[in-house]
């Protein structure tokens with residue numbers, strides 16, 4: 001009789017827990033644990049499905065938003081695999097662990113670039129109750145020792161701790177879209193799109209934008225997305 005984890009966390013937190021369970025092989029000696037992980041993931045299915053539907057119903061214009069288009073394609077691919085694994089129960093979870101152990105982490109990473117966090121959304125964290133529920137479950141059903149369970153739970157809680165400064169990633173992706181679509185230089189991008197508080201945007205702003213785009217490009221390359229911005233700069 002598979003027993004689920006009594007866990008009231010949101011999708012982001014569940015994704016992180018599933019990923020950690022799959023990666024650390026905390027579960028392998030208990031067949032029921034696979035079923036429980038899949039149950040946990042299944043509780044996020046409707047959210048995943050509606051995100052997928054949104055991507056399909058409102059696709060970005062590839063001419064105006066080439067980077068967003070490419071990244072969304074990778075996102076959709078991954079969400080489809082995750083949904084498929086989730087629907088296949090314990091077998092799907094074993095397949096996920098063997099073939100795509102970092103899938104939920106990748107989905108969350110991509111979401112950080114495409115989804116703006118609503119200002120009133122609760123911060124990412126794991127409540128004491130959730131930490132206890134997860135720890136109890138690990139000891140009872142994943143044949144974990146207390147010390148291993150404690151380590152696991154504190155690792156997940158730490159990775160979910162709020163990061164402080166609001167993310168500028170969504171805007172950074174838009175800036176890259178504009179650079180690729182219009183061939184704008186960094187100083188042009190700074191004057192038109194810089195999100196700092198200054199009234200006039202100067203060379204420090206262009207330099208910051210250059211660094212942000214570099215960071216984004218290295219994330220994109222992890223997902224096999226490569227652009228040649230140098231070719232497209234028409235207004236240096």
Ligand SMILES: [Zn+2]
Pocket residue numbers: 190194195196197198200201202205
């Ligand atoms: Zn600025």
